[in-house]
Amino acid sequence: MARAAAEKLLSEAIRERRATPSFEDVPIHAADLEKIIRAGLEAPSGYNLQPWRFVVVRDREQKKKLRQAAFGQPKVEEASAVIVACGDPQGWKDGDLEEAVRLGREHGLSDPALQDGMRKSVTGFLGGTPGTAAGLAPSFDLWVNRQAMIAFTTMMWAAETLGYDTAPMEGFLEDQVKTLLKIPERVRVVALLGVGRRKGPDKVYTGRFSPAHTVFAESWGEKIEF
Numbered sequence: 577m578a579r580a581a582a583e584k585l586l587s588e589a590i591r592e593r594r595a596t597p598s599f600e601d602v603p604i605h606a607a608d609l610e611k612i613i614r615a616g617l618e619a620p621s622g623y624n625l626q627p628w629r630f631v632v633v634r635d636r637e638q639k640k641k642l643r644q645a646a647f648g649q650p651k652v653e654e655a656s657a658v659i660v661a662c663g664d665p666q667g668w669k670d671g672d673l674e675e676a677v678r679l680g681r682e683h684g685l686s687d688p689a690l691q692d693g694m695r696k697s698v699t700g701f702l703g704g705t706p707g708t709a710a711g712l713a714p715s716f717d718l719w720v721n722r723q724a725m726i727a728f729t730t731m732m733w734a735a736e737t738l739g740y741d742t743a744p745m746e747g748f749l750e751d752q753v754k755t756l757l758k759i760p761e762r763v764r765v766v767a768l769l770g771v772g773r774r775k776g777p778d779k780v781y782t783g784r785f786s787p788a789h790t791v792f793a794e795s796w797g798e799k800i801e802f
C-alpha cells in the first residue's frame with residue numbers, strides 16, 4: 577500500500593474520521609504500522625504502569641478466524657491490520673512495576689526515595705481490596721479499560737493522521753478472541769481497531785449530543801458556558 581504523502585492535522589482527522597464500514601484488500605505499510613503502534617505506546621497511564629497489551633493481526637487466516645469471534649463483522653477480515661487491545665490487571669505485580677521504576681531511573685529519576693515512593697504508592701493503590709479506600713475503586717476491569725483505551729485511541733488518531741481509515745469495535749466475544757489469539761486467562765480484551773483503506777462510501781455522520789447534554793460546569797447538571 578502506498579504511504580500517505582503528508583500527515584493530516586489532528587483537527588482535520590477529528591473532523592473527517594468515521595467508523596469505517598468496509599476496507600480495501602491491501603496490506604498496511606510496515607513502517608506506518610510501527611508508527612501507529614509506537615504512538616499508542618506513548619500514551620499516558622496511571623503511574624506509567626502501561627498495563628496495555630496489543631495483538632496485531634495481519635495474517636489472512638487469522639483475520640478470518642477473528643471475524644468469526646466478532647459476530648462475523650466483515651471489516652475484521654477486510655482491514656489491513658486489526659489491533660486487539662488488551663489489559664493485564666496483574667502485569668504490575670509480575671514485573672511491570674519494577675520495569676517502570678527501572679525506566680524512570682534510566683530517564684533520570686535517580687532519587688531512590690522517589691522509586692520507593694512509587695513502589696509503595698502503586699502497591700497501596702492497586703494492592704488493596706477493590707472498592708475500598710485502600711484499594712482500587714471499583715475494579716481492575718475498569719482500571720485496565722481506562723489505560724488500554726487511551727493507548728488504543730492514540731493509535732486510532734495516529735492512523736487517521738497518517739491517512740489511514742479506522743474502525744473501533746466492541747462487537748466480539750472475549751472468550752473466543754482469547755482462545756484464538758492465545759491471550760492468558762487473566763487478561764481482558766478491551767477493543768478491536770481495524771486499520772486500512774476505506775472501500776466504498778464512508779459511514780454517514782450521525783451527529784453528537786450537544787455540550788448542554790453531556791458537559792457540565794463545576795458540578796453535575798450545571799450548565800456550561802463557553
Ligand SMILES: Cc1cc2nc3c(=O)[nH]c(=O)nc-3n(C[C@H](O)[C@H](O)[C@H](O)COP(=O)(O)O)c2cc1C
Pocket residue numbers: 593594595596649744745746747748767779780781782
Ligand atoms: C468502543 C467502540 C466500539 C465500537 N464497536 C463497533 C462494532 O463492533 N461494530 C461497528 O460496526 N461499529 C462499532 N463502533 C463504531 C460506532 O458505531 C461509531 O463510532 C458511532 O456510530 C459513531 O460513528 P462515527 O464514529 O462514524 O462518527 C464502535 C465504536 C467504539 C468507539
